[in-house]
Amino acid sequence: xxxxxxxxxxxxxxxxxxxxxxxxxxxxxxxxxxxxxxxxxxxxxxxxxxxxxxxxxxxxxxxxxxxxxxxxxxxxxxxxxxxxxxx
Numbered sequence: 001x002x003x004x005x006x007x008x009x010x011x012x013x014x015x016x017x018x019x020x021x022x023x024x025x026x027x028x029x030x031x032x033x034x035x036x037x038x039x040x041x042x043x044x045x046x047x048x049x050x051x052x053x054x055x056x057x058x059x060x061x062x063x064x065x066x067x068x069x070x071x072x073x074x075x076x077x078x079x080x081x082x083x084x085x086x087x
Contacts, residue, residue, distance in 0.1 A: 006084050007083070007084025007085035008081070008085070009035065009081075010077045011085075013035070013036060014074045014078045016028050016029050017057075017070055017073060017074050017077065020061040021061075026064070027062065028062075029058050030059050032058055033055040033056065033061075034059070036054050036055030036058065037056065039051055040052035047080070054073045057073055
């Protein structure tokens with residue numbers, strides 16, 4: 001059950017990161033960035049390191065420093081979310 005919750009949260013984080021490119025939900029972007037960093041620190045693996053990097057990117061994007069390379073992290077969160085939901 002917790003895996004599916006993480007999947008839903010990853011999908012929502014991907015949506016928030018996408019919308020940060022348009023300047024929408026900046027505060028929510030920082031909150032989800034902190035969530036991804038904390039989740040990455042709890043589960044130490046390669047996937048967690050990418051989560052930490054994505055969290056840092058979301059905090060930067062929430063602060064107004066959105067980069068065009070963010071679509072890679074959006075794809076990462078979407079595929080990880082779907083895998084978590086269907087496993």
